[in-house]
Amino acid sequence: MKKKVLIVGTGLAGLSTALRLSTNGYEVEMVEKYHRPGGRLNLLEKDGFKFDMAPTFFSMSYEFQELADACNIKVPFEFVELDPLYAVHFEGDEKAYLIHKNLKKLAAEFQNIEPDLEQKVKRFLEGAGAIFHDTEHIVIKQNFDSLLGYLLQLTRVPLKHAPKMFYSMWREMEKNFDSFEVKVIFSLVGFFLGATPFDTPAVYSMLNYTELVHDGYHNVKGGMYKIVEGLVAELKKRAVTMHFGVEITQVEEKHGQVTAFIDSTGKKWEADLFVVNADAAAFRGQILKRKRYRPSKLDQKKWTLAPLTIYLGLDTKVKGMYHHNYFLRRNFKEYANKIFKNSIKLDKPYYYANIQSMHNPDYAPAGKESVFILCPVPDLRYKPNWEDAEEIADAIVADMGKRTGFDFAKHTEMRIIYPPNKWESTFNLYRGSGLGLAHDLNQVGGFRPSNKDESYNNLYYAGASTVPGTGLPMTVISSRLVTERILNDHGHLSQK
Template identity: 30%
Template sequence: MKKRIAVIGSGFSGLSTSAYLAKAGNEVSVFEKHDRPGGRARQFSTAQGYVFDMGPSWYWMPDIIESFFADFGHKSSDFFELITLNPQFEIIFSQDKISVPKNLEELKLLFEQIEKGAGLQLEKFMKSAKFKYEVGMQDFVNKPCHNWFEFISPKIAKSALKLDLLTNFRNYVAKYFKNEKLRTLMEFPVIFLGASPKNIPALYSLMNYGGYVLGTHYPNGGFYQLVLAMKKVAENQGAVFHFNKTVESINTQNGKVRSLTINGEIYEFDAVIASSDYHHTETLLNKEYRNYSEAYWQNKTFAPSSLIYYLGIKQSIPNLKHHTLFFENDLDEHIDCIYGVKKWPGKPLFYACCPSKTDNTVAPKGKENLFLLMPLAIGINDEEFVREQYLTEMLARIEKHTGVTGLRSMIEYKRSYCVSDFVSDYNAYGGNAYGLANTLGQTAVLKPKIKSKRLKNLFYTGQLTVPGPGVPPSIISGKIVANEIIKLKHEEL
């Protein structure tokens, strides 16, 4: 029997779950507070001709994304052209830089040049990382994580030691490499999982494999092409999207959600899936129906927020790659400002994305589209004058690297985005940008549950629940929740 299902939010998990549920024959309605789909992955254009992706810019784990399209008889190439970046990115240190090539053999040669024996060590590291990737992305992350019994299987038991769940990532990397720059290069991918490499399980070396070995890619036209493609897939299955629709309350009766109040009107549904911020969604419920208290969220370790600048530069910037990491300062000092003392960093690290180096559609000819991002602690003051101070520093370091002078005078479009914007636009707890940190104590069954404990037909998906932050995990999260609902009979909702 067809179920009437509401999905709150059209980020990647909402797009994913709506497609799978519609494919199963349900009547799916997606409600999005903004005027377009994508959530944190929205895109905007300016009068000067710049096109900015607002959030994700690293297209990693392409096999996971291809798997989504394959489930609906498609390939990503049916919707957009995927470009493999070479170099994948450049990382800038205080005295030199490392340019990461697109294939493993070249990367091994690079490692060997920097540290004798490191090429062979990288091969060993990636062999182990590949195993973690294949087991982790196939057998671990696809679990709904209701309880630990889901992980009891001969294959998982046999793999347990090889997954290095109890070893921290920093110590694990140090077993392979002595050179500090190589260690930083290997530690960088886990920073956005939401904790120091000292607190992330070594299991997440799978990120190194998913990025460095499978490659860094770019959808021509911007990351938003993936959003549009997934929306098209969902619509082809029958899902209907409603924009400029704010869910104001979740209405319950007899242990079930009966309806949603949206823009002042009441709509009835058989089930509701929240792809919106988990904490915010629960504020739409009476307290007795919430899974978690305020104290629960206050005690959680969140992934960083970010200071972002979207800049339109009216001339070309030489010597700048598509992706550049400015890591001239101490990594641990910046990390401590995020998770320890929780303040603006004194000596920040930051990331620059210049997609106009690859894509001539995102900036006018001869000009550059420049996206700057600095990870920050959640919940801190982000007044505009503070943001501007850090913009000045970031521009100065770009000038030093590229040899350009007077970069600020070349800005013809500027927009900042920071902690308070994540709160106002996405109801993000503390203004977080990436969800919950993937620490050992917040992994799998220890993450917020995908199902309401008190309401039979309310479910949660996205970066605050399983499997965790990032675009591929969010796509997987949507599929997990859809499968849980598909398995239920109509009378169970």
């Protein structure tokens, strides 16, 4: 007989887990609070404009290939490699720096401020690559049954990497580069983790290796939501059912097992096994009522920055800009140290802008443009009131116009703003945190909420706040790890 799995949440980890389990003969049913699948990897549409709601590029594309191979399918979407990777605009500079994978081109961009950059980057990336390859299969792609097991596994990592666990990414940049601009640009990967380079351990410089050498960054032909559409199409072939507008609020259990989840209408959703693709920490506190994860305990944890996102529909095309852009200022350390706890004004924030219809022309009506802007901001613990979201958005749009010479405000014909409280209510993001739990050393690996429940032997977790961590490829790896757990505990069924 088939065993039935109920997956709560249709984010990338949930969809990937559904695909893996259905491949191994499990009957899969999925429930989702939002009106369509994808979680944060979603699509916003209005007045003929389309927008990727959150992720706009990714690294480690081979993890999608691994997923496809494991499930006996072809990758159901087409990668588009980015090169240059992105442009960086510093306040007061007329020139925007293009970040190339080709190190000679990269060095040429900075030849006036960072002599011998090619050799410096090669040396830096050699060390970053060593960290990546020495930890990938030992730490990143492993399940851990206990904290002791995790700590023992760490002893397999070469001792030479240990010091980088205890000082910051910014210090690592200072050891390798001289110019302010290069140090800032190479430390942006700290922000990709939802943190800052001043509180992100130097070991995460391995991400510089993944962006410049190992795989680079990719978009998807037709838009990022093609990932979701492709996976959903494959799941439909396997008769995986999805139900939308369903919010789980309670658990029913008996003899150490979950027997059903109960939604906000009182309906019971029964299964043999359950996988939660909601925040693994918050779900334990909010739904399972675990004291260890009650709000006072969750609020003491380190969470990633919240997103304030702006979606602009323009009545004309943007000229003279690259499609992926970072807009930075000169007060980098002050800003990074104060932004988390809302102790700096948001009138001149740092932000990222993606001209989405440059990659995907059908994201905007003919002759028009879709623009996505992301500003990392304090979460709702530190800034609960977002009545000033429109004012902050006005300042960002005006600043971008001033720094690029293109009047975005004048050419805006539609605008949507998602402040952190909107993200919290739409996708159940704890305190509006954009990427879940941060990657401090006491919140990674065996310290992170496990993907197997500590009380119920048929309840599992997949997604950003469990192992291995946040980001699109990490959640695909998460789906593999949780599937390994389930197969080890409950066996392979019929192979499709």
